[in-house]
Amino acid sequence: MTIKLPRRTLLAGAAGAIAVGSAQAQDAKPIRIGMTVSSTGAFALAAQSGLRGAEIWVDDVNARGGITVGGAKRKVELVKLDDRSDKTTVPKVYETLIKEEKVDLCFGPFGSTLTAAAVNATEAAEKFMVIWSASADSIYQQGYKYVVSATQQAGTLLGRPGVKAFAQLGAKKIAFAYLDEPFPAALTNGAIDEAKKLGIEVTMNEKFAKGTKDFNILIQKAKASGADVFMPTAYEGDQMTIARQLREMNVEFKAVYLVYASQPQFLAIGKDALYHFSQTLLHERINWKVTGGLDRAQMMERYAKLFPNAQYPADFQTALAYGAGAALEQIIVEAQSLEAAKLKAAALKLNNKIVTVTGPYEIDQTGKQFKSEFAVMQNMPSGPEAVFPPEIATAKAVYPAPPYKDRK
Amino acid sequence: MELLILNGLANGLIVGGIYALVGVSLTLLYGVLRVVNFAHGEFVIAGSFFAFVLFSTLKIPPLLAVPLAAVAFFAAGWLLYYVLIPRLARSDDPELMSFLMFYGVSIAAAALMLLLFEADSRSIDFTFTPISVQIGPIYISTARLVALAITIVISIALALFLFRTLPGKALRAAIMNPEAIQIMGVDIVRLSAFAFALASSLAGVTGVLVALVFPAFNPFSGAEYTIIAFIVVVLGGLGNPVGALLAGVVFGLAEQMATVFLPQALAQIVGFVILVGTIFLRPSGLLGTRFRR
Numbered sequence: 001m002t003i004k005l006p007r008r009t010l011l012a013g014a015a016g017a018i019a020v021g022s023a024q025a026q027d028a029k030p031i032r033i034g035m036t037v038s039s040t041g042a043f044a045l046a047a048q049s050g051l052r053g054a055e056i057w058v059d060d061v062n063a064r065g066g067i068t069v070g071g072a073k074r075k076v077e078l079v080k081l082d083d084r085s086d087k088t089t090v091p092k093v094y095e096t097l098i099k100e101e102k103v104d105l106c107f108g109p110f111g112s113t114l115t116a117a118a119v120n121a122t123e124a125a126e127k128f129m130v131i132w133s134a135s136a137d138s139i140y141q142q143g144y145k146y147v148v149s150a151t152q153q154a155g156t157l158l159g160r161p162g163v164k165a166f167a168q169l170g171a172k173k174i175a176f177a178y179l180d181e182p183f184p185a186a187l188t189n190g191a192i193d194e195a196k197k198l199g200i201e202v203t204m205n206e207k208f209a210k211g212t213k214d215f216n217i218l219i220q221k222a223k224a225s226g227a228d229v230f231m232p233t234a235y236e237g238d239q240m241t242i243a244r245q246l247r248e249m250n251v252e253f254k255a256v257y258l259v260y261a262s263q264p265q266f267l268a269i270g271k272d273a274l275y276h277f278s279q280t281l282l283h284e285r286i287n288w289k290v291t292g293g294l295d296r297a298q299m300m301e302r303y304a305k306l307f308p309n310a311q312y313p314a315d316f317q318t319a320l321a322y323g324a325g326a327a328l329e330q331i332i333v334e335a336q337s338l339e340a341a342k343l344k345a346a347a348l349k350l351n352n353k354i355v356t357v358t359g360p361y362e363i364d365q366t367g368k369q370f371k372s373e374f375a376v377m378q379n380m381p382s383g384p385e386a387v388f389p390p391e392i393a394t395a396k397a398v399y400p401a402p403p404y405k406d407r408k
Numbered sequence: 409m410e411l412l413i414l415n416g417l418a419n420g421l422i423v424g425g426i427y428a429l430v431g432v433s434l435t436l437l438y439g440v441l442r443v444v445n446f447a448h449g450e451f452v453i454a455g456s457f458f459a460f461v462l463f464s465t466l467k468i469p470p471l472l473a474v475p476l477a478a479v480a481f482f483a484a485g486w487l488l489y490y491v492l493i494p495r496l497a498r499s500d501d502p503e504l505m506s507f508l509m510f511y512g513v514s515i516a517a518a519a520l521m522l523l524l525f526e527a528d529s530r531s532i533d534f535t536f537t538p539i540s541v542q543i544g545p546i547y548i549s550t551a552r553l554v555a556l557a558i559t560i561v562i563s564i565a566l567a568l569f570l571f572r573t574l575p576g577k578a579l580r581a582a583i584m585n586p587e588a589i590q591i592m593g594v595d596i597v598r599l600s601a602f603a604f605a606l607a608s609s610l611a612g613v614t615g616v617l618v619a620l621v622f623p624a625f626n627p628f629s630g631a632e633y634t635i636i637a638f639i640v641v642v643l644g645g646l647g648n649p650v651g652a653l654l655a656g657v658v659f660g661l662a663e664q665m666a667t668v669f670l671p672q673a674l675a676q677i678v679g680f681v682i683l684v685g686t687i688f689l690r691p692s693g694l695l696g697t698r699f700r701r
Contacts, residue, residue, distance in 0.1 A: 040519070041628060044527030180673055208672040211632050213622045216419045217667040220412050237529030240624035244531065248540050248549030269623070270533040311526055404539075 030077040031067060031338065033058075033328075034097030035107035036118065041085020042210075042235065045265065047110035050133055050321035052310065054078060054107060056302045057325025060294055067332050079103050087117040094121035104338040105129070107324070108147075110317070112136035112155065112182035119144055128340040130331075131367070132324035133317060136182035140368035146340040148347045149369035150327035151281075151320045151358045155186025156193070158374065159233070162257050162279060163194040165376045165388035166229050169399040171254065175204035175227035177218055179234035187233050187259065203227045208234075215242045216249060223251050228400075231257040236266055243272040247404050254400035262377040262384035264312040274381065275401035279374035281358040282319040283386050285394050286375055291355045293326030299357055316358075316374075323356030323372075330354050381408065409668075414546050416668040417661070422552045424660020425559035426617055430633050431640025431652040432566065433610035439583035439647025440603035441493065444507040447514035448637050449630030451608060454517065455481065455615015456625045457525060463532050470534055470620050474558060477612035485608025489601040514630060521627035529624040551620040558617060562610070563653050570649060579603055583647050639683045645693025655694055658682075 035054065038047035058078050061067060066075040079101045083090045090109055097103045098121065106122050108115045108131040115134030119142075122129040128146045131139075135155035139147070166174065174195050178184040185207070192202055203225035208218060215232070219242065222230045230253045232242050239258040243266075246256065260266050261278035280286075287296050294302060299322050303314040327350075332338070335346035347363060354361035360371040376388035378397055385395035401407075434448045445451075458477050462468040468476070492509065499505040536550035570576040578599055581589045590596050618633070619625060640659055644651030659682060666678040686693060 038527075040522055040527065044522070045529075048527070177672070206672050209676045211676060212672065213632070214419060214423055214664070214667075217412060217416055217664065218672050220415050221672075224412065237624040237626055237629075240529055240531050241622060244623040245549070247535075248547070248551065250540055250542075250547045265528045268533065269531045271535075272623075312528075 028072055028074065030075040031069070031105075031332070032077050032079055032101065032103040033105055033107055034079045034081075034094065034101060034103030036083035036090060036093045036097070036109040036114070037080050038085040038110060038114070039082045042237075043085040043110045043114065045236070046133070046317045047083075047085070049312070049315050049317035050110055051080065052303065052307055052314070053299075053318035053321030053323075054132075054325055056299060056306060056318075056322050057293065057329070059306060060302065061325070061329060067329055069332060069336055069338065078107075083109050083114060083118075085114070087113050090114045090117040091121045094118045095125075098122070098125045098127055103127070105328075105340070105343065107321075107328075108132055108134055112139060112186070115139060116182065119147055122146065126340050128338070128343040130324050130328045132321045134183075136186045137368065138182060138186070140364075140366035144367065146344050147367040148331070148344065148363055149367055150324035150331075150347075150361065151356055151372050152324075152369055153372045153374070154190075154368045154370065155183055156190030157370065158259075158279075159187040159191025159231070160194040161374050161376050161388060162231065162277060163191050163198065163200065165277070165397065166255060166257075166399075167195075167198040167200060168388070169255070169397055171200060171228045171399075173201045173203045173225075173227045174229045174231055175222035175225045175253075176202060177204065177206045177208060177222065177230075177232040179212075179238060180207040180209055184233040184235075188231070191231060212238070213241070215245050219246055219249060219251050223253070228254040229257060230255075233259050236260045236263060240266060240269050240272075243269060243276060247272050250404055252401070252403055256401070261379055263315055267379065267384070271407060273379050274407045275398055276379050277387075277397075278377045278379070278384070280377050280384070280386075281316040281372065281374055282314065283375060283377070283384075283392075283394075285386050285392050286359075288355050288357060288359050290326065290357060291353065292330045293356065294322070296357045319357050323358040326356045327354050327361055411545055412668045413665075414544070416664045418543070418546060418548055419552075420661035420664035421657065422548075422556045422559075422621065422660070423664060424657035425556050425563075426614065426621055426656070427636055427640050427660045428653045428656025429559055429562060429610060429614040429617065430637045431644060431656050432563075432649050433607040433614065434637040435641045435644060435647055435652040436579070436603055436610070436649055437607045438641065439649070440579055440586075441600050442503050442506070443493065443496065443604075444503060444510065445607070446507055446510040446634060447517055447630070448510075448611060449632060449634030450514045450517035450521070451481070451611035451630075452615045452618060452633045453625055453627065453630040454521065455612035456619040456629075457521060457530070457615075457627075458612060459616040459619045460525075460530050460532050463534055470532060470616055471554065473616045474613055477616050478609045481612025482605045482609035484612075485605035486601055488608065489604035493600065493604065494597075514634070518627050518630055525627060527626060527628075529626045531623045531625075532619050555617040555621050558613075562613065566610075566649065566653075575599070575602065636679070639679050641693075642683055643686050643693055645695050648693060648695050651693050651695035658694070 037051045038044045062075045066073040081093045105128040112134040131149040178188040257277040261276040331347045335342040358372045362371045375386045377384045378387045387397040459473040462473045540547040540549045640655045644655030667675040
């Protein structure tokens with residue numbers, strides 16, 4: 001017996017079949033993730049370090065066949081454009097990524113300064129943005145709906161481990177100085193709050209402008225304030241100058257905390273780097289049991305394989321970006337969609353269920369990250385060692401640091 | 409407070425010496441060629457990288473890098489003059505065109521340094537022994553004292569050259585009246601090439617000193633030195649090398665003393681206040697008028 005279908009039904013069926021087929025073909029298209037990277041300017045080094053982390057994640061996801069969305073495996077394609085470390089350029093570049101490159105969602109640029117400028121473009125276009133390195137709390141106070149800091153802890157929380165470590169070591173007075181930019185300001189303000197909470201006297205709190213080349217007087221002011229600990233926060237170049245000038249002027253504190261002092265390029269300054277405290281998320285003793293993607297050792301292995309000619313080894317920026325990718329993958333799987341609202345809902349639902357190379361994950365409605373706490377490091381003659389928190393410490397902190405004349 | 413003031417004065421003199429050298433080479437160029445070298449800061453930072461490469465690859469200490477930079481940058485400047493400047497001379501508005509062209513050169517130079525050295529801050533892992541010298545209650549780094557000594561030697565040599573030698577007098581004459589000097593039969597092209605090479609040489613040497621005094625530098629540090637150079641040039645009087653030397657020291661002292669009495673964040677504003685103040689109150693600069701006449 002044959003069933004005769006009316007012509008209209010046949011046509012509708014055919015059209016439906018074409019539509020389903022085309023939907024499946026569309027599903028198989030890669031997930032396009034837009035990101036800007038600084039090829040020049042002050043943020044170039046950190047941005048490129050982070051990019052390598054993101055690329056490790058993309059390589060790993062694609063090696064596993066992609067991310068399953070709506071029953072289809074979709075590979076990931078990273079669409080990168082240059083932002084030249086310029087906050088006035090960034091919004092236009094993200095608009096290009098969204099309107100011309102038709103990306104499905106975005107990865108943030110490096111740092112708070114650029115991210116704060118970029119996020120208006122992604123929010124206006126209702127695109128989800130995964131932040132991997134912007135810590136300034138101000139970003140999360142603007143009411144943005146579709147941002148999630150997957151791995152980067154909020155700035156006001158960043159300086160706390162260092163202050164806690166100094167409180168444990170017996171420090172009574174801390175002098176603060178910071179570059180007048182969102183990240184150093186947020187870190188310092190959080191550290192000051194923590195110091196006050198722990199009963200440590202804040203003897204100085206002074207900011208300096210971008211482009212400051214000479215820190216002699218600032219260092220002398222900190223010393224004159226009677227501080228045990230000096231905590232000047234800026235980017236690598238300024239911190240290298242401060243470390244050299246401290247030694248040249250023979251100004252000794254019981255401890256100096258320079259946030260980037262355990263970074264490979266900082267260590268290249270040799271003896272000037274010795275005994276300074278810093279912080280990191282990437283150390284051979286920091287091995288979180290990850291809930292998806294690669295663990296630290298695997299990530300390092302993949303880094304060596306993918307970037308054999310990179311000038312520096314992987315650093316915490318690499319880990320932050322890789323971890324953000326791994327978290328994003330789990331968020332997409334949970335959301336089963338690339339729509340910004342659904343991704344944000346999934347990101348909130350996964351609170352305390354994701355662990356990446358940088359640690360546990362917990363955000364609030366604003367997208368601000370509360371976990372992924374940094375470990376405190378100190379540069380010993382043998383190299384950087386983790387000194388705080390005690391659970392992951394690889395060495396006992398040297399406090400007070402030896403006088404410069406005794407540093408070999 | 410006394411200690412801070414003493415530190416401010418000592419550092420102001422040293423940093424001011426560096427600023428003086430940064431400014432004097434730019435003002436020489438402007439004075440003789442009417443060329444606004446917007447890439448001057450990049451020339452200076454290229455000198456820092458020159459010292460970095462010599463030290464990291466051949467273990468040549470920065471002190472020895474000073475004469476090497478002087479020769480290498482002189483040669484490079486001479487060559488660059490014949491590549492860049494003759495085209496400018498044919499322009500209707502050479503000053504504006506030179507500004508635009510050297511803006512392009514500054515971008516290209518920074519990009520080239522980025523390509524060669526990547527974006528991270530570099531530092532020469534070299535210190536003098538002892539690393540610092542105690543003078544009264546203050547410590548001054550040996551590197552800074554060495555830089556100050558070199559600055560003084562270069563300044564004296566430059567002054568002697570400009571006032572006691574025939575080529576120096578020709579340069580001054582070219583600054584004062586370029587038309588007249590040609591009537592006198594001086595080869596203005598060759599003299600200009602010499603001025604360009606001398607300015608480049610000074611910039612290279614300054615770069616080595618910058619690497620000693622401000623240990624961290626990167627391919628993008630040049631713009632900051634260009635701004636400093638312009639402040640010094642305006643304060644000292646356009647095209648006046650002696651004025652630039654004096655202005656550098658005045659600016660260095662003002663900036664350092666500002667950090668003593670004001671918050672550090674305001675110190676940079678001092679430079680711009682000086683720049684604007686000079687333009688409004690004494691457009692010819694500290695010595696501009698006297699030198700020109």
